[in-house]
Amino acid sequence: MSTLILHATFFGQIVIATFQFWRLVNGVAMPHNLSSGFWMSNSFMSWVFKSLHFQGFPKNLALRNMVLLYKYNSSNIVSHEIGVPSPPPSPFSFPSYIHSLFLFTLPLLHNSSALRSILLFLFFFFYFMAPALEAQVPQDQESLPQSNNFLNSLNDATHRSKVTVIGSGNWGSVAAKLIASNTLRLRFFHDEVRMWVYEETLPSGEKLTDVINRTNENVKYLPGIKLGQNVVADPDLENAVRDSNMLVFVTPHQFVEGICKRLVGKIREDAEAISLVKGMEVKMEGPCMISTLISQQLGINCSVLMGANIANEIAVEKFSEATVGYRNNREVAERWVQLFYTPYFIVTAAQDVEGVELCGTLKNVVAIAAGFVDGLEMGNNTKAAIMRLGLREMKAFSKMLFPSVKDSTFFESCGVADLITTCLGGRNRKVSEAYARNGGKRSFDELEAEMLQGQKLQGVSTASEVYEVLSHRGWLELFPLFSTVHEICSGLLPPSAIVEYSEKLPRSF
Ligand SMILES: NC(=O)C1=CN([C@@H]2O[C@H](COP(=O)(O)OP(=O)(O)OC[C@H]3O[C@@H](n4cnc5c(N)ncnc54)[C@H](O)[C@@H]3O)[C@@H](O)[C@H]2O)C=CC1
Ligand SMILES: O=C(CO)COP(=O)(O)O
Structure with missing residues (x-):
């Protein structure tokens, strides 16, 4: 024997x-x-x-x-x-x-x-x-994570996942580029990536979609960067999602609800979604995260991807990290990680959708505050203080809204890293700096149109949405930074008030 x-x-x-x-x-x-x-x-x-x-x-x-x-x-x-x-x-x-x-x-x-x-x-x-x-x-x-799903689909061309990117702004275009490089390389994805474009006519008289498909560049929102020949721009939303089972939402948050309404009954039954959108909605019933909005409207699962991801830097393949937030299914999270992961874009997964999404959403409010500090030339120490206080409010607000939010999430790329990069180099910071320099005399809308040429700020409207939640729940005094940012943005307080709020700082968290 x-x-x-x-x-x-x-x-x-x-x-x-x-x-x-x-x-x-x-x-x-x-x-x-x-x-x-x-x-x-x-x-x-x-x-x-x-x-x-x-x-x-x-x-x-x-x-x-x-x-x-x-x-x-x-x-x-x-x-x-x-x-x-x-x-x-x-x-x-x-x-x-x-x-x-x-x-x-x-x-x-x-x-x-x-x-x-x-x-x-x-x-x-x-x-x-x-x-x-x-x-x-x-x-x-x-080095890519692999799951049983992956093993099953590896040699099965009929089950290849098809991806549509819903949105084609600055980050939307970079996301399409990242994804397109992976769908070409990994056999369990269809090569082609559809990118829905909110159609507009360029000063040349041409349609943006036609130019993207002819030049392989989003000349308006990401000029000078080739997206990959397998990216197909499509101005028809229904057509763009028809065959896809992986839907990547990446538009400014104020447009998501309208887009979802148009998609009801038009998507595949087995579709999964991921939201790269940083923002939230406030409904009669209370705050609603964008991933929840997508899930509820379309009846599908929605994960999120957030991180320290200034799009123009990732477009030229500078190293960065991101966090996928998922609800229950680790295999689904792994599939999203595989779709985005490249040697210069390291993606990890955390089972904390709300935590990851709230980090990405709330740091935009803190970045507006950081811009005020820059505009008033208050220096690095003040800016660091604002970032620290902002992080503290981000954490407290997230946990009060969703007790399930994990402390560890704030140490992922979606947390402290995104806060830092946005406060140093983001669009929210840039425009709010200009707002403070102008003593609050030029509106955010005017500055946004002039400085961003079609790109959208998320921080000002998020500050207003957060303020609504705070006043409705009687939490205004607990969140002096968040509430002051909104009061400055809406002209109730001067930009200098950003450092005066600390006198009312509560001791509770
Ligand atoms: N740009 C960045 O560095 C990053 C952005 N994000 C987030 O990604 C989301 C999308 O931002 P970006 O791709 O940068 O967009 P963007 O701000 O560069 O561009 C605005 C987009 O909105 C579209 N648009 C205008 N009006 C519309 C309408 N009525 N309906 C639908 N779409 C309309 C425009 O065509 C354009 O594609 C935002 O939530 C942003 O916070 C997240 C990480 C990095
Ligand atoms: O979310 C971002 C970086 O992760 C981009 O922030 P801005 O919209 O302020 O540029």
């Missing part, structure tokens, strides 16, 4: 090692679950093998080997779960695999010196070559 197990073990190890070597040489990324299974079985088989046949072999060493492989394996699983790249090739991965194989099979072959020499040669070859081969595996494929 033990001989049978021995031979089965030996045979199994050869099959696995051959497969591993083949995939490394051919640059084939191994589906993660399969890889885990192989590692586990290898450790187990080695252990059985050792226990049965090498009585003199120190068992605790065998166990240690197993534990190391298991540790490597589990760190890999954890990192895949949250959507971060695999750790770099581990000393316990490929070489130790071959190492254990040869270490424990060589004595078995002691009668055949020729075979032993060949095996020894292979052992050293694998041992020294493996790290180099491992490095050749395309990292962007290997």
